[in-house]
Amino acid sequence: MTFTLDQTTVQSNNPPTPPDTLSGQVRADDADGLDSVWVSVDSVEAGEDAGFHRTYITTFRFLIGAGKSAASEIPVRIRARDIAGFEAARDTYVVVVP
Numbered sequence: 008m009t010f011t012l013d014q015t016t017v018q019s020n021n022p023p024t025p026p027d028t029l030s031g032q033v034r035a036d037d038a039d040g041l042d043s044v045w046v047s048v049d050s051v052e053a054g055e056d057a058g059f060h061r062t063y064i065t066t067f068r069f070l071i072g073a074g075k076s077a078a079s080e081i082p083v084r085i086r087a088r089d090i091a092g093f094e095a096a097r098d099t100y101v102v103v104v105p
Contacts, residue, residue: 008035008095010085016104019075029101030068035087037061045086048101059090071103079103 012031020026035044041057048069057063075081080100088094 008033008085008087008097010034010097012083012099012101014101016102017071017081018105019071019073019079019103021073026073027071028068029071029081029083030066032064032066033085033087034062034064035095036063037087037089037093040090042088042090042092044088045084047082047084047086049081057087063087075103077103077105 010031010033017029018027029048033044035041040059040061041063043054043057044063044065045052045054046067051069055065080102083099086094086096
């Protein structure tokens with residue numbers, strides 16, 4: 008499983024400034040076939056049915072919540088599960104900038 012983040016820093020502005028977004032791409036490969044792929048940013052999680060494909064590629068976009076302090080780390084977690092129930096996960100983070 009591989010993933011790409013479009014940026015490694017985000018802003019966490021207070022309204023009325025529009026929220027920043029974090030976007031990227033996930034690619035998962037499994038010889039048996041993939042059941043699902045999940046992405047979580049901070050406490051928000053979204054998943055997609057991978058349709059039992061051996062390779063699944065998807066893009067994601069999450070809004071960044073307001074009010075986070077500069078230099079805070081926002082956790083990002085990518086998970087993929089194959090049809091046998093085996094799950095792989097990758098963790099990283101993005102940093103809040105002023």
